[in-house]
Amino acid sequence: xxxxxxxxxxxxxxxxxxxxxxxxPMNSGIGGDLFxxxxxxxxxxxxxxxxxxWAPRKLTPEFLRSEGINHMPQEGIYxxxxxxxxxxxxxxxxxxxxxxxxELFKPAIYYAQNGFPxxxxxxxxxxxxxxxxxxxxxxxxxxxxxxxPPNVGEVWRNPEYGRALELIAxxxxxxxxxxxxxxxxxxxxDRLGGVMSADDLASFEAEWVEPISTTYRGWTVYELPPNGQxxxxxxxxxxxxxxxxxxxxLADARxxxxxxxxxxxxxxxxxxxxxxxxxxxxxxxxxxxKDYAAERARTIDPEHAHCDWQAGDPSRxxxxxxxxxxxxxxxxxxxxxxxxxxxxGSGIVVDDFGFHLQNRGAGFTLDPSQPNVLAPRKRPFHTxxxxxxxxxxxxxxxxxxxxxxxxxxxxxxVSNVVDYGMNIQWALEAPRFTKLDFGGCDFMIEGRVPxxxxxxxxxxxHKLEVRGDFSTPMGGGQAVIHDSSSGVNYGASSxxxxxxxxxxxxxxxxxxxxxxxNEH
Numbered sequence: 001x002x003x004x005x006x007x008x009x010x011x012x013x014x015x016x017x018x019x020x021x022x023x024x025p026m027n028s029g030i031g032g033d034l035f036x037x038x039x040x041x042x043x044x045x046x047x048x049x050x051x052x053x054w055a056p057r058k059l060t061p062e063f064l065r066s067e068g069i070n071h072m073p074q075e076g077i078y079x080x081x082x083x084x085x086x087x088x089x090x091x092x093x094x095x096x097x098x099x100x101x102x103e104l105f106k107p108a109i110y111y112a113q114n115g116f117p118x119x120x121x122x123x124x125x126x127x128x129x130x131x132x133x134x135x136x137x138x139x140x141x142x143x144x145x146x147x148x149p150p151n152v153g154e155v156w157r158n159p160e161y162g163r164a165l166e167l168i169a170x171x172x173x174x175x176x177x178x179x180x181x182x183x184x185x186x187x188x189x190d191r192l193g194g195v196m197s198a199d200d201l202a203s204f205e206a207e208w209v210e211p212i213s214t215t216y217r218g219w220t221v222y223e224l225p226p227n228g229q230x231x232x233x234x235x236x237x238x239x240x241x242x243x244x245x246x247x248x249x250l251a252d253a254r255x256x257x258x259x260x261x262x263x264x265x266x267x268x269x270x271x272x273x274x275x276x277x278x279x280x281x282x283x284x285x286x287x288x289x290k291d292y293a294a295e296r297a298r299t300i301d302p303e304h305a306h307c308d309w310q311a312g313d314p315s316r317x318x319x320x321x322x323x324x325x326x327x328x329x330x331x332x333x334x335x336x337x338x339x340x341x342x343x344x345g346s347g348i349v350v351d352d353f354g355f356h357l358q359n360r361g362a363g364f365t366l367d368p369s370q371p372n373v374l375a376p377r378k379r380p381f382h383t384x385x386x387x388x389x390x391x392x393x394x395x396x397x398x399x400x401x402x403x404x405x406x407x408x409x410x411x412x413x414v415s416n417v418v419d420y421g422m423n424i425q426w427a428l429e430a431p432r433f434t435k436l437d438f439g440g441c442d443f444m445i446e447g448r449v450p451x452x453x454x455x456x457x458x459x460x461x462h463k464l465e466v467r468g469d470f471s472t473p474m475g476g477g478q479a480v481i482h483d484s485s486s487g488v489n490y491g492a493s494s495x496x497x498x499x500x501x502x503x504x505x506x507x508x509x510x511x512x513x514x515x516x517x518n519e520h
Contacts, residue, residue, distance in 0.1 A: 002015045002099065003326070003329070004504055004505050005099060005103075007097075007098055007099040007104075008098045008099075008330075008332055008334075009038070009326040009332040009333055009334035010038060010092045010095075010096035010097050010332070011097050011099045011104055013324055013325070013334040013336040014097070014104050015104040015105070015107055016326070017034075017322070018089075018104065018107070018108035018165065020322045020338075021108065021161075021338075022108050022116070022158060022161060022162075023111060023116050023122070024322060025143070025344070025355075025356065026122070026343045027125075027321055027340060028085075028321070029356060030083065030085050030086050030164060030165075030176060030355050031083045031340060031345060031350065031356050031357040032083055032341070032360075033051060033081075033083065033084040033085060033339060033360055034051040034052075034089070034336065034337070034338040035048075035049060035050055035088075035337050035338075035384055035386050036049040036088065036092060036334060036337070036386055037222060037334075037335040037386045037388045037397065038092070038096055038332070038334050038335070039332065039388060039390075039482075040332055041330055041333075041395075041484065046222060046388060047095065048208065048210060048211040048224045048225075049088060049092060049206055049207075050206065050208075050209050050224060050379075051087050051088030051091065052380075053083055053204060053358075053360065054204065054376075054377045054378055054379050055081050055361060055374060055377065056081070056196045056197060056200045056376070057376040057377060059195050059376065060374065060375070061366045061368070061373065064078060065366075071366060072361065072362055072363075072364045072365060073359075073361070073362065074342070075345075075346050075359050076192070076348070076359075077193060079360075079361040079362045080345075080348065080359065080361060081360045081361045081379070082200055082201060083357065086173050086176040086177070087176075087177065090172060090206075092334070092336075095208075096332070096334070101169065102170065105166075105169040108165050109165045109169070112159060112161045113157065113159050113162040115157035117156075118152055118153065118154055119498055121498045123151060123152045126143075127149045129343050130144065130148070132344055133149070133344060133347070134147075135347055136349055138348075139344070139347065139348075139349045142160065143349070158354045159354075160353050160354030161354035164181055164353040164355060167179065167180055167181060168181070177201045177204060178198075181350070181353055182201050184353055185350050185353075185357070188350045188351045191351070209225055211225070212224070212230065212285075213288075214234040214238055214288050214290075216237045216238075217418050219389050219390065219391040219418055220391070221233075221234065221387070221388075221389045221414055222387065222388040223385055223386075223410070224385060225277065225284055226274050226275060226277050226282045226284055227276045227277070227381060227382050228382045228383075228384065229270055229274055229382065229385055229404075229407050230385040230410075231269075231270070231284045231287050232266040232269070232270040232274075232407035233385070233406070233407035233408070233410040233414075234288040235265070235266040235287050235288055235293060236266045236408065237411050238288065238293030239262035239265060239293045240258060240411065240415060242293065242294060242297035243255075245258065245415060249420070250420060250430070250431075251453065253452075253453045253456035253457050256433065256457055257305070257457060257460055257462070259411070259415070260433060260443055260462060261300045261305065261306065262297075265296045265299070265300075265309055266407065266408075267438055268309045268310055268311045268439075269311045269314065270407070271438045272311035273287065273311065273371065275371035275372040275381065276380070278378070280371035281371070282371065283314045284314075286314030287314040289314070295312070296312055304460060305457075305461035305462045307439075307440050307461070308439070321337060321338070321384050321401040321402065322337070322339065323384075323400065323476070323477060324336055324337075324399075324478055325397040325478050325479060325480045326480065327397065327481070329504065331395070331484055331487070332482075333388070333397040333480060334397065335386035335398065335399055337385065337386045338384070339383075340356055341359045341362065341383075342359050342362070344356050345358040346358060360380050360382065361374070361380060363381040363382060363383070364381070383403045384401075385406050385410070387399055389414060393484045393485035394484075395483075396417070396424065397480050398410075398413060398478065398480075399479075400413060400477035401477065402472075402474070402476075403436060404435070404436050404437065404438075405434045405436060405473060405474065408434060409434065413427050413428065423490075424480075424481060424492040427479070427492075428477045428478075428492050429495060431445075431446040431449045432446060433446075434473055434474050434475070436473060441462050441463045442463040442464075443462060444467050445464050446466075446467055446469055446474060447468060447469050454466065470494075471496065472496055472497070475494075475496065475497075476493075476496045476497025476498075476499055477494040478491075478494070478499060479491070489503075
């Protein structure tokens with residue numbers, strides 16, 4: 001409906017993201033972070049937005065050790081960094097929005113105040129986190145009904161969150177970073193012994209960044225630079241390009257073996273080098289270079305799986321989450337991803353406003369020898385990544401959720417489109433593998449992969465855990481296309497998660513609002 005009222009792709013993405021923060025509170029919300037890639041059809045230019053929050057100034061390794069903490073907390077107040085979501089929305093709207101800011105939040109406010117019935121997918125996640133929700137008094141009060149999670153079809157409301165959204169709609173981003181919401185966030189932090197300050201919030205700014213890219217068999221694929229993990233997807237593609245995957249086909253174990261080995265090579269580099277480039281020298285241009293990929297590809301043994309890949313030396317070469325994408329009638333594409341990190345984030349709900357704070361600080365390490373070591377005002381290793389690819393007149397915004405699943409899922413999606421000629425729906429649905437940690441030969445793989453392929457991979461030394469046909473760890477995803485030669489838009493949504501490809505209604509439905517002159 002945002003598109004039908006004359007909104008841009010950015011407007012639609014913001015409005016949908018705001019609604020998802022209400023109806024999928026385990027995954028996203030104003031307490032989380034945000035990244036986006038926006039393609040402007042008029043200029044044919046891409047803009048990248050990094051709105052991941054930094055660590056509070058007083059949250060240091062020394063402080064944590066003084067509290068008896070020797071490993072980065074995975075939940076609780078010391079895992080919380082400044083939430084970047086609202087700042088990201090504000091930047092996207094200022095640069096690419098058409099509709100009035102306040103109008104974008106009306107749907108989310110409605111569902112927060114009036115409620116929505118739980119779907120099966122949301123119910124399963126909610127029930128799985130009942131113990132985590134019970135630890136926080138605000139979470140117990142708001143997210144557990146009479147001590148239990150809501151059931152499928154049961155209507156759940158969060159008027160406190162609705163009030164927070166009303167303030168953001170009326171006062172803009174300052175309501176969150178300087179106003180009443182900021183005061184409640186700081187009160188919550190202080191109550192729990194946290195170190196977040198008013199200045200940590202008020203001085204936070206999102207950063208517009210230049211997307212990084214590589215080519216893959218004639219297509220150009222874009223990701224965002226570190227502190228996100230998009231460089232791993234590009235390195236995987238560069239390694240995969242050294243092999244004739246189109247000749248192998250998806251029913252050939254050789255294709256799966258190459259992709260799995262490429263994943264291990266790219267993730268070894270990701271683990272070793274990814275960090276906030278404002279604080280550490282991240283050799284991402286070397287990591288995504290073709291020469292480096294050729295060197296790494298030569299180490300792949302076609303007869304055996306390697307279980308102990310080490311990071312390479314790219315310096316010698318130069319060159320739990322929601323995802324959504326939107327394309328408007330002018331062909332602008334917004335690829336947006338937003339997350340609390342772990343399910344229900346840090347487990348902490350802000351006093352009076354009913355939203356969870358993320359636990360993105362868990363992405364830091366306390367090891368001083370690592371580039372990703374915790375430091376004041378530093379951004380952590382971030383898993384959420386939006387993506388974009390194009391060739392000629394075809395422009396695709398896409399993303400696939402799931403923590404460390406994301407770069408390997410991106411690479412497999414691109415291969416499905418490019419190597420096997422799949423349309424975007426087929427490419428999202430096709431069976432995949434994933435590995436959600438670093439090191440070793442173990443992979444999860446969907447049961448739809450032919451048994452003969454799985455047996456051949458096992459014989460090569462891969463250790464496979466066969467999952468369901470459409471397994472959640474493989475990540476739900478979305479994709480849109482704008483064909484600039486025909487003006488036609490396409491959409492696709494993965495069956496691994498709640499989601500749908502919803503077209504903008506034609507004017508004959510009577511829902512089209514007034515047209516605005518300042519169209520991008």
